[in-house]
Amino acid sequence: MSKEKDIHQEKYLEKEEINAIISCDAFARITTPQTINIERNVKKKNVIVLIYLGSTLNFIHCKIAKELNCFLYPAPKCQVMVESGGTINFLGKCHNIKLSIREYVLNSPMLSIPMGGADVVLGVQWL
Secondary structure: OOOHHHHHHHHHHHHOOOOEEEHHHHHHHOOOOOOEEEEEEOOOEEEEEEEOOOOOOOOEEEEEEEOOOOOOOOOOOEEEEEOOOEEEEEEEEEEEEEEEEEEEEEEEEEEEEOOOOOOOOHHHHHO
């Protein structure tokens, strides 16, 4: 991606309003009838993926994003609402994360947040 496109993307993200909700299950890695917990690969790294349709967007643990050298587009003053009512500041947005699920490869943007249970959370956005 060219430097001009990067600058344009950063300006867009500064204006973008993101309304994100994540499940409490993502922090505790709890599997319920509404969740699926699987292991898959991102850039040949094995990650724990929580599929939960109660989350509005896709998320990646900030430590995993750093380990994978994913570029974080800044998104200042944006928060993710946790179903329990709390909020978490997110560090940025990773574009084009490629998650391998057998023969299928999901290419999706993901918000980078600290999580305790899962490495990646797939919400309604990936459907």
